[in-house]
Amino acid sequence: MINVEDLSKHFVLPQSFTAAIRRQKAPRLRAVDGVSFAVEPGKVMGLVGESGCGKSTLARLLVGLETPTQGNVYFGESNALALKKQDRRAFHRRVQMVFQDPYGSLNPQQRIGEIVTRPLIYQRNAASPQEKRKLAITALEEAGLSPADDYLEKFPHQLSGGQRQRVCIARAIVLEPELLIADEPISMLDVSIKWGIIQLLKRLVRERGLAMIYITHDLSSAGSICDTLAVMYLGRIVEHGPTQEVIRNPQHPYTKALLASTPSIDPEFRRKTAQIKGAIPDAVNLSGGCRFHPRCPIAQPVCARVAPQDATQREHGAACHFAFDLEAKQEDLT
Amino acid sequence: MNTLMTFLRITWKSTSGRISLSIFGACLVLAVIGPWIAPYSPSDRLYDDAGKLLRLSPPTWDNLLGTTVLGRDVFSQMLWGARTAMLVGLLTALGTVVIGLNFGLIAGYFGGRIDAILMRITDILLGLPFLPFIIVLLSLTDRNIWTIILAMTFVMWRSTARIVRAEVMSLRQRQFVASARTTGASDVDILYREIAPNVMPLAVTSITFALAWAIITEASIGFLGFGDPNVFSWGSIIYDAYASQMMYRAPWWVVPPGVAIMVLVTSVYFMGRAYEEVINPRLQERM
Numbered sequence: 001m002i003n004v005e006d007l008s009k010h011f012v013l014p015q016s017f018t019a020a021i022r023r024q025k026a027p028r029l030r031a032v033d034g035v036s037f038a039v040e041p042g043k044v045m046g047l048v049g050e051s052g053c054g055k056s057t058l059a060r061l062l063v064g065l066e067t068p069t070q071g072n073v074y075f076g077e078s079n080a081l082a083l084k085k086q087d088r089r090a091f092h093r094r095v096q097m098v099f100q101d102p103y104g105s106l107n108p109q110q111r112i113g114e115i116v117t118r119p120l121i122y123q124r125n126a127a128s129p130q131e132k133r134k135l136a137i138t139a140l141e142e143a144g145l146s147p148a149d150d151y152l153e154k155f156p157h158q159l160s161g162g163q164r165q166r167v168c169i170a171r172a173i174v175l176e177p178e179l180l181i182a183d184e185p186i187s188m189l190d191v192s193i194k195w196g197i198i199q200l201l202k203r204l205v206r207e208r209g210l211a212m213i214y215i216t217h218d219l220s221s222a223g224s225i226c227d228t229l230a231v232m233y234l235g236r237i238v239e240h241g242p243t244q245e246v247i248r249n250p251q252h253p254y255t256k257a258l259l260a261s262t263p264s265i266d267p268e269f270r271r272k273t274a275q276i277k278g279a280i281p282d283a284v285n286l287s288g289g290c291r292f293h294p295r296c297p298i299a300q301p302v303c304a305r306v307a308p309q310d311a312t313q314r315e316h317g318a319a320c321h322f323a324f325d326l327e328a329k330q331e332d333l334t
Numbered sequence: 335m336n337t338l339m340t341f342l343r344i345t346w347k348s349t350s351g352r353i354s355l356s357i358f359g360a361c362l363v364l365a366v367i368g369p370w371i372a373p374y375s376p377s378d379r380l381y382d383d384a385g386k387l388l389r390l391s392p393p394t395w396d397n398l399l400g401t402t403v404l405g406r407d408v409f410s411q412m413l414w415g416a417r418t419a420m421l422v423g424l425l426t427a428l429g430t431v432v433i434g435l436n437f438g439l440i441a442g443y444f445g446g447r448i449d450a451i452l453m454r455i456t457d458i459l460l461g462l463p464f465l466p467f468i469i470v471l472l473s474l475t476d477r478n479i480w481t482i483i484l485a486m487t488f489v490m491w492r493s494t495a496r497i498v499r500a501e502v503m504s505l506r507q508r509q510f511v512a513s514a515r516t517t518g519a520s521d522v523d524i525l526y527r528e529i530a531p532n533v534m535p536l537a538v539t540s541i542t543f544a545l546a547w548a549i550i551t552e553a554s555i556g557f558l559g560f561g562d563p564n565v566f567s568w569g570s571i572i573y574d575a576y577a578s579q580m581m582y583r584a585p586w587w588v589v590p591p592g593v594a595i596m597v598l599v600t601s602v603y604f605m606g607r608a609y610e611e612v613i614n615p616r617l618q619e620r621m
Contacts, residue, residue: 107510121527
């Protein structure tokens with residue numbers, strides 16, 4: 001089980017010379033700000049949100065490409081950050097990532113066979129070259145590239161986008177990780193290929209008992225693969241719960257807006273307007289209270305003053321003063 | 335080794351590449367076997383049947399390229415000169431690339447203070463005037479061929495380091511570097527197993543430039559009379575002709591080394607060019 005507790009990443013921005021002389025505090029960009037959640041083996045948690053909400057920074061934190069400003073990650077009992085300090089390699093073996101861009105994440109100078117065996121080499125795996133090759137073949141075939149012999153000697157540019165993403169997945173599973181992070185794995189692929197990749201990920205989670213965090217801005221694909229959903233807005237999780245619950249009965253106004261903006265295949269469908277207005281504010285100068293209040297259609301004066309409770313405390317929770325019992329609370333507060 | 339094979343394969347594809355590779359290959363063969371096929375020792379004074387010194391003999395069947403004012407065989411001197419040119423060129427190019435590649439990789443990858451220190455060193459070297467610096471260095475030390483190679487390598491790696499660094503700075507931002515890191519690759523792994531193979535095409539191009547420059551510079555040093563006095567080089571053959579003031583009376587003495595330098599250097603340039611055109615197809619469109 002993977003537990004994330006109060007994880008934050010603040011980037012310190014460059015400061016002007018005069019501000020530095022006046023000893024002002026350098027501005028900070030709060031990319032991820034106090035995020036907590038848990039994922040169990042064999043389960044998939046979806047992380048949805050618009051661009052710039054901190055999804056990818058969260059992924060980079062979990063996979064160890066960034067060091068958190070605050071908070072911690074636990075694998076079962078062991079503390080991932082402490083583990084990372086002691087033994088970077090062992091840490092990286094347990095968490096693997098599939099990146100969004102299957103074109104840029106494969107080294108153009110390496111053959112597919114090499115790409116998939118490299119993680120074993122970097123892990124200083126004691127297996128002989130033949131054994132490593134066998135492991136690579138198994139991983140490739142499990143990722144749906146069979147017979148693997150057809151692919152081993154090819155270069156990435158000879159493969160299609162979907163095949164490359166399968167190579168990325170094979171590279172990630174060859175180390176048998178406990179947690180797999182998929183950062184928008186299908187957003188750059190053709191529609192016809194997306195489904196196959198989703199099915200592959202689902203099967204891996206089921207058969208290998210992996211925990212997976214599936215990051216996307218596309219609610220429809222999240223709905224088909226995730227067991228739980230976490231909706232992120234400006235570095236915070238604003239709503240969290242079982243996928244069906246969140247989709248059928250969204251509580252946070254931001255989740256409602258996201259769901260309403262998902263395109264429907266039904267040509268007769270006319271969505272209700274009155275969506276959220278404006279763009280996502282920058283995460284540098286955050287106002288007090290609820291982070292969503294400047295754009296919220298149901299904002300009340302209290303929203304600008306008091307921060308709502310944490311969404312991840314309950315099985316299905318939302319960081320909104322008016323969640324679950326909207327009308328009653330609204331009357332109370334006004 | 336792999337890189338060398340790729341280089342030969344790619345260069346062989348174009349006509350100019352084929353011609354220049356053949357010329358360069360021929361020079362290389364002559365440089366290796368030259369001293370054995372040379373008809374005379376390059377410093378032997380030759381006499382005719384009457385026992386008279388063969389001063390400034392025009393080309394004959396016995397002396398293919400004639401003789402010098404001291405009665406030495408120009409053809410034999412040319413063959414020995416080919417060996418010098420190749421030795422100096424190849425060793426300097428190799429040294430240049432080994433140093434420049436590593437400097438560029440480390441500076442570009444780690445950035446920050448390491449980059450600042452390494453790049454200030456190259457900046458200082460970039461401020462040195464190339465030929466005068468080498469001449470001064472040679473007049474302070476031993477005038478032998480190894481000093482020449484060392485001095486040229488010392489100055490020439492600067493531009494390779496700059497080019498490689500720029501490329502590495504962009505490569506290290508690429509996603510495959512992050513992917514390698516998430517699988518547990520160390521900095522050394524990433525530098526030499528992930529990034530270095532991607533800068534090899536650039537390194538190869540800079541090898542050819544270094545090679546051409548080294549040959550020209552060695553010839554210039556020889557022509558200016560600062561070369562190794564114990565070694566025959568094409569530059570020093572021209573210097574001897576010039577010093578004896580016989581340049582106009584004995585064209586067979588000065589034209590061959592001049593043409594040889596030009597042909598060899600041009601072939602090296604075209605080799606690099608042919609390779610670059612394939613690696614960077616945009617260059618072809620502009621032609």
